[in-house]
Amino acid sequence: MEKLYLLAVGHYRGGDYQRSRHFLEKCLEIAPHWKQPLSLKKNVEERITKDGVIGIGIAVTAVSLIGIAAAALARRG
DSSP states (O other): OOOHHHHHHHHEEEEEOOHHHHHHHHHHOOOTTHHHHHHHHHHHHHHHHHHHHHHHHHHHHHHHHHHHHHHHHHHHO
16 A cells, blocks of 8 residues: 555656556555545646646647738738
């Protein structure tokens, strides 16, 4: 159980939040009220959400820039 938690911590520190969440869920299946995995899981979920929002923002920006470039090229032609 502690090894699963340590794997979760290692993946969290390495930025692999999905894998960290996987190991935390395994920990919590065994010990659902263990405070350390519960706390880390909250942080992992926040990072996953934050990264998702940032990813969406980047995608929207890229699409907007492509649209602007296409409009500029269409005006030249």
